[in-house]
Amino acid sequence: GIQVEQSPPDLILQEGANSTLRCNFSDSVNNLQWFHQNPWGQLINLFYIPSGTKQNGRLSATTVATERYSLLYISSSQTTDSGVYFCAASSSNTGKLIFGQGTTLQVKP
């Protein structure tokens, strides 16, 4: 089945800095999602982005499906951005999501 790898595993930033998180996947996808798991454990949908580019406030994401990777950009980071960011992908019509191991982000004031 499809494999999903995220990098870096850990990231520490100073408030106000920008960052880029990467997600590589091993097969063509019909679903790719980015999530933020907050300190309370909730999985918050950030982007549904099997291809193309989307932006939502300080966050944006780009998926280059032909090269099998996706990037999540966080600009002007805030302490509330801290948490774990997951990339998840599906290559089947069922929509079964395979999750990466996550990137743990800590934003310091």
Add this chain to the structure above:
Amino acid sequence: DAGVIQSPRHEVTEMGQEVTLRCKPISGHDYLFWYRQTMMRGLELLIYFNNNVPIDDSGMPEDRFSAKMPNASFSTLKIQPSEPRDSAVYFCASRSGLTNNEQFFGPGTRLTVL
């Protein structure tokens, strides 16, 4: 919309007891997924349903685990008997087969088996 609803949010039980986790998907969604999150294995799919029918249960770890979906608005995940290694956060998610493949997750149930 209220989103995916799960109950209970926290469950503490003793080894050998039966545990039942509950999920209400988003109204109109015809796919329902159960995931488990552990430190060792990360987030992994246990089982999913389409139109209340179990389609793939290959992720269910053992016969101690069972899941049902008696109607479009309710699903249960049962563990009997529970063991300490079942301690994890269990998430339910749903999506609509009529739109795109985007899945929406509930808040999760944190299960601790002593």
